[in-house]
Amino acid sequence: QVKLQQSGAELVKPGASVKLSCKTSGYTFSTSYMSWFKQIPGQSIEWIGMIYAGDGGTGYNQKFKGKATLTVDTSSSTAYMDLSSLTTEDSAVYFCARGWLTIDYYFDYWGQGVMVTVSS
């Protein structure tokens, strides 16, 4: 079955960077899209960006350009997101999710989420 397994919780200092991972199984990663999301507990969900594993092509929400960088390793079926120059406003739960294009674009399988806490 399809699984997306994210890395563990992170505690990072302001100004630092962090790299989150999302290891997949159960489907053909190399021809799929992966998106990343930010959710502050108790709030809504923001789409950060997406990457096509086939060629590494990316698309970002303008709000997160310069903050997030998406990459993939097709040999391990893993997607990554680098978050840079972290501030307390980046403290949130981050999810990865497989993109599913029908007539429109949805997200059918999600990782369990990872809490990133930015604190000195």
Next chain:
Amino acid sequence: DIQMTQSPASLSASLGETVTIQCRASEDIYSGLAWYQQKPGKSPQLLIYGASSLQDGVPSRFSGSGSGTQYSLKISSMQTEDEGVYFCQQGLKYPWTFGGGTKLELK
């Protein structure tokens, strides 16, 4: 960006009661709408896509309807396991955007 507005922000329902949640888009999204359920500490689960298509494995008491800018999610008979937060998402135009969420509790 397309703005998605949900109402109500929260509601409580009794077992067996019918529940309806609304979602309005800032422009016509041509039925490009999904509904997700999120339980505390968990990731969102896709319930409905294309405004009215039920995702595999989702109970038939869930249904979606709507067109243009107005959409709704209906739960025909509230169950204990339906407690959670429900989000709508537009899938028509990039960047993909979500509503603010509706918290559903058992009365």
